[in-house]
Amino acid sequence: TLFTLQLHLLAGTLFNLQAHLISLNDGIKYIEEDIKEQYHPKHHADVEGFTLTGVTLAKDNRTILNNINGQLMSGVNIISGKSGAGKTTLINILLGLEESHTGTALYRGHRISEALTEHILSEVSVAPQKPVLVSGTLEDNLLYGADDVCQNRLKEIVELLGFTRQGTDADALLATVIDVAGSGLSGGERQRIAIGRAILRDKPTLILDEPTAALDERTAHKIVEWLALHTRNLIIVTHDEKLKKKYGIKIELNETTADSVQV
Ligand SMILES: Nc1ncnc2c1ncn2[C@@H]1O[C@H](COP(=O)(O)OP(=O)(O)OP(=O)(O)O)[C@@H](O)[C@H]1O
Ligand SMILES: [Mg+2]
Structure with missing residues (x-):
């Protein structure tokens, strides 16, 4: 027993x-x-774009962004504000690269954090304000981070960016070796490479940080108009009065007073 x-x-x-x-x-x-x-934000394909609710960010006891609200959805979305108002910082928040904010920042209904950055960057391409060049040719630089780009597409973008002058052979132009230190390139050329690189990554959302700053007005507007037609969700950080007037302002950042908001 x-x-x-x-x-x-x-x-x-x-x-x-x-x-x-x-x-x-x-x-x-x-x-x-x-x-x-x-x-896997794709599970919520019905929710699109970025949604910001009361986004506030302080650094070194100084408020950089104060109560930012807005939605950045399909179409052209202009973010505007004076120099130092926090525009680049806001882009970093959208990408999950700046996590120390309060309030809510969502990408397709998902709270944005560093864990989501890789996913966001698989659907969003960015032309940063300060482009980084790689050693190699113009073609290497344009195709950096892009997959399966055919030559025709590449030449179309080179043409759009205004690199081809009359009589220049596109192949020879693409084979031009870029001086990585940048001494042989103007600010506008660097910026156009950054924009071209972002376009050729071929993502549904494109963020341009000050694309017009170093370009002449005609080239800048031509590029933005083309992008407005060819990009599902275009987010442009700009001071450009004509672009603000044409597309309206989605988020206006104000340096001194309480930052505001418009949807
Ligand atoms: N990591 C950081 N630590 C402390 N302050 C920062 C940091 N990053 C940015 N700032 C400050 O935050 C403010 C906003 O910077 P940000 O680069 O976002 O401005 P911006 O609107 O993009 O300016 P610009 O139009 O000149 O590009 C600036 O005063 C800047 O000095
Ligand atoms: Mg900036």
């Missing part, structure tokens, strides 16, 4: 252990589901 009692106890313990393992497994599965959910 004593012997079977021990066996009964052992069987009961094993049974409990198995039950614990099953619930533990379920628990882990749910945690994994949560993580997968966070990394």
Whole structure:
């Protein structure tokens, strides 16, 4: 009797252990589901763009962004504001590169954080304010970060960016070696390379940080008009009065007073 009692106890313990393992497994599965959910915003294809609610950011005891609200959806979205008003900082928030803000910043309904950056960058391409060049030719620089670009597309973009002058052979132009230190390039040329690179990454959302700053007005407006037709969601940070008038301002950042907002 004593012997079977021990066996009964052992069987009961094993049974409990198995039950614990099953619930533990379920628990882990749910945690994994949560993580997968966070990394796959495509599950919510009905929600698009960026949504900002009360986004506030302070650095070194100084408020850089104060209560920013707005939605950046399909079409052309202009973000405007004086120099130092926090425009580039706001772009960093959109990409999950600046996490220390309060309020809510969502990308396609998902809270933006560093964990989401890789995903955001798989759907969003950015032409930064300070472009970085790589050593190589103009073609290497334009194709940096892009996949499967055909030569015709590449030449179309080179033409759009105004690199081809009359009589220049596009192939020879693309083979031009870029001086990485940049001494042989103007600010506008660097900026056009950054814009071309962002276009050739071929993502549904394109963010341009001050694309018009170093370009002549005609070239800048031609590029923006083309992009407005060819990009699903275009976000442009600019001071340009004509662009603001033409497309309206989605988010206006104000340096001194409480930052505001318009949707
Ligand atoms: N990492 C940081 N630490 C402290 N202050 C910062 C940091 N990044 C930016 N700032 C400050 O935040 C403010 C906004 O900078 P930001 O570059 O976002 O402005 P901006 O609107 O893009 O300006 P510009 O039109 O000149 O490009 C500036 O005063 C800047 O000095
Ligand atoms: Mg800036």
